[in-house]
Amino acid sequence: xxxxxxxxxxxxxxxxxxxxxxxxxxxxxxxxxxxxxxxxxxxxxxxxxxxxxxxxxxxxxxxxxxxxxxxxxxxxxxxxxxxxxxxxxxxxxxxxxxxxxxxxxxxxxxxxxxxxxxxxxxxxxxxxxxxxxxxxxxxxxxxxxxxxxxxxxxxxxxxxxxxxxxxxxxxxxxxxxxx
Amino acid sequence: xxxxxxxxxxxxxxxxxxxxxxxxxxxxxxxxxxxxxxxxxxxxxxxxxxxxxxxxxxxxxxxxxxxxxxxxxxxxxxxxxxxxxxxxxxxxxxxxxxxxxxxxxxxxxxxxxxxxxxxxxxxxxxxxxxxxxxxxxxxxxxxxxxxxxxxxxxxxxxxxxxxxxxxxxxxxxxxxxxxxxxxxxxxxxxxxxxxxxxxxxxxxxxxxxxxxxxxxxxxxxxxxxxxxxxxxxxxxxxxxxxxxxxxxxxxxxxxxxxxxxxxxxxxxxxxxxxxxxxxxxxxxxxxxxxxxxxxxxxxxxxxxxxxxxxxxxxxxxxxxxxxxxxxxxxxxxxxxxxxxxxxxxxxxxxxxxxxxxxxxxxxxxxxxxxxxxxxxxxxxxxxxxxxxxxxxxxxxxxxxxxxxxxxxxxxxxxxxxxxxxxxxxxxxxxxxxxxxxxxxxxxxxxxxxxxxxxxxxxxxxxxxxxxxxxxxxxxxxxxxxxxxxxxxxxxxxxxxxxxxxxxxxxxxxxxxxxxxxxxxxxxxxxxxx
Numbered sequence: 001x002x003x004x005x006x007x008x009x010x011x012x013x014x015x016x017x018x019x020x021x022x023x024x025x026x027x028x029x030x031x032x033x034x035x036x037x038x039x040x041x042x043x044x045x046x047x048x049x050x051x052x053x054x055x056x057x058x059x060x061x062x063x064x065x066x067x068x069x070x071x072x073x074x075x076x077x078x079x080x081x082x083x084x085x086x087x088x089x090x091x092x093x094x095x096x097x098x099x100x101x102x103x104x105x106x107x108x109x110x111x112x113x114x115x116x117x118x119x120x121x122x123x124x125x126x127x128x129x130x131x132x133x134x135x136x137x138x139x140x141x142x143x144x145x146x147x148x149x150x151x152x153x154x155x156x157x158x159x160x161x162x163x164x165x166x167x168x169x170x171x172x173x174x175x176x177x178x179x
Numbered sequence: 180x181x182x183x184x185x186x187x188x189x190x191x192x193x194x195x196x197x198x199x200x201x202x203x204x205x206x207x208x209x210x211x212x213x214x215x216x217x218x219x220x221x222x223x224x225x226x227x228x229x230x231x232x233x234x235x236x237x238x239x240x241x242x243x244x245x246x247x248x249x250x251x252x253x254x255x256x257x258x259x260x261x262x263x264x265x266x267x268x269x270x271x272x273x274x275x276x277x278x279x280x281x282x283x284x285x286x287x288x289x290x291x292x293x294x295x296x297x298x299x300x301x302x303x304x305x306x307x308x309x310x311x312x313x314x315x316x317x318x319x320x321x322x323x324x325x326x327x328x329x330x331x332x333x334x335x336x337x338x339x340x341x342x343x344x345x346x347x348x349x350x351x352x353x354x355x356x357x358x359x360x361x362x363x364x365x366x367x368x369x370x371x372x373x374x375x376x377x378x379x380x381x382x383x384x385x386x387x388x389x390x391x392x393x394x395x396x397x398x399x400x401x402x403x404x405x406x407x408x409x410x411x412x413x414x415x416x417x418x419x420x421x422x423x424x425x426x427x428x429x430x431x432x433x434x435x436x437x438x439x440x441x442x443x444x445x446x447x448x449x450x451x452x453x454x455x456x457x458x459x460x461x462x463x464x465x466x467x468x469x470x471x472x473x474x475x476x477x478x479x480x481x482x483x484x485x486x487x488x489x490x491x492x493x494x495x496x497x498x499x500x501x502x503x504x505x506x507x508x509x510x511x512x513x514x515x516x517x518x519x520x521x522x523x524x525x526x527x528x529x530x531x532x533x534x535x536x537x538x539x540x541x542x543x544x545x546x547x548x549x550x551x552x553x554x555x556x557x558x559x560x561x562x563x564x565x566x567x568x569x570x571x572x573x574x575x576x577x578x579x580x581x582x583x584x585x586x587x588x589x590x591x592x593x594x595x596x597x598x599x600x601x602x603x604x605x606x607x608x609x610x611x612x613x614x615x616x617x618x619x620x621x622x623x624x625x626x627x628x629x630x631x632x633x634x635x636x637x638x639x640x641x642x643x644x645x646x647x648x649x650x651x652x653x654x655x656x657x658x659x660x661x662x663x664x665x666x667x668x669x670x671x672x673x674x675x676x677x678x679x680x681x682x683x684x685x686x687x688x689x690x691x692x693x694x695x696x697x698x699x700x701x702x703x704x705x706x707x708x
Contacts, residue, residue: 083186099185102188130203131203
């Protein structure tokens, strides 16, 4: 079933929309939540909340890419949940990636200019660097996981991430954002 | 510390364009067809955007157009396949509770604005409906010297409570603490309503149920409902809880737990080795120990406290398991306080890396900036720590050598503890019973010959022999600690009926000692071959 067909089910308020969403994107959402929460029960609940939010959002929303739409919801829900739970269930790797991210992106909330700059910067990166950066800091993959996926050593991945972070930091500083 | 800057940065990164975001997904995550397309489109776009590529493309297109005209002209209805072909994403099977089980009663909804719309979703999103497949967490109900019943519940899903005798002397009540911080942790806040409860006996026969509930008592800061007082014994209980906490949280949850009604307050501590996390000789070389403890106390200021692991042989501090400070240097850590009243229950779970936590003598020390709040806790020897030893699997000595396949020995409580011996390797298992009592005394084995378990061979038809001088309750869990059921000790050959590859078996027996009722619990991991 295509994205548009699934979205049509949402618009028709057909319960099957949830089942189809789960079938097509369930694994993706589960992986996304697991990488942040590192706990299957929490991740399952997060994915359930994702579907609920999708159900409540579509309509009126009509996402062009349902997968991206769901992934973004899951990620946000997962990180929110993690913040609430993290005193009890720590995810060391996520903490590390957050601290790395804080080295290059200033802690400025709700700044559309900053988001635009980040988007532009990433689009200008070489493909692999962009995928590594987003894999690590958006999708929360471990360095080991990405090294295996891209056929690189962990050191190489870490080094490229470091260089990208530095580039981003310098880029944002030139635009007036200091970390 | 919470990395607030990191979280803000994380959110700032959250608005990257869909194509870039999805492009970075690794294949195993089941990226969608549209993702594949977007990546392909961009690649083509980039190729076009490079100047020298245009000439090549133009030449190729020219040839293709010519060829296409000729080909189409020779082909009836010469239409090329659509460019936007559908690529079926590979998605892994995911267990998702989209179906409810038979016997489930209807779900009442609290959303008065659009109940029909939410009804569909709530039905689909309903979490695991548990009875008669219960979760593995246990509850202990005890009657203290004060004549009241105390207890705790823990289901592992963010819902816990305290049982104590309420205003009606003959009827215990289930009470949830309202404390904001606790509620935050438990995800139990105002707006939760228990819709239904059921009590089963060990044979899964329904003995009590009801739906007469309760409301939120603002004066007493509790929610409560009343159930019939249960006799001494073990009971399965389940609750259906509805949460009317806003648009995103209108869900119905089902909880289940085991309630053990005892006559006296019992302090126990069980250390179990989580065998499925053992991986000797393989890549990770991790093993996993879960310490589950029930301590008698009042307010357990678990939030402000921390756990620290010290190697007593070297004095080396292995890691700091702290709730509010830095993350542990390895592994994960989880604390689950059930309540700030009566009995407190918590579970510490973390991974030991063989290389950083070699065999030796260790001490798990609890510290808190508000130790006075913890003075109720009856620690071993009055000290806020647990000692345990990790033995070398080859030599049986607490001295570091390389890990190897074979036996692993774990004991808890230092010299006072009876030996707990775990042997594994797939072909045979043996285990000696052990008993830990945090009241500060340990009954010699001779006085408490509780369990001697020998499982000589575990095959498709497991031949399990249990030697015990006491009546045993054998509770069977799967590898994820989901309760499969219970067996008598002479029924263990029926283990295969549960259809799993591996099980945790919990052997429990009760013993009276100095007018106290104690019980021993021994976990054995069984792998089906």
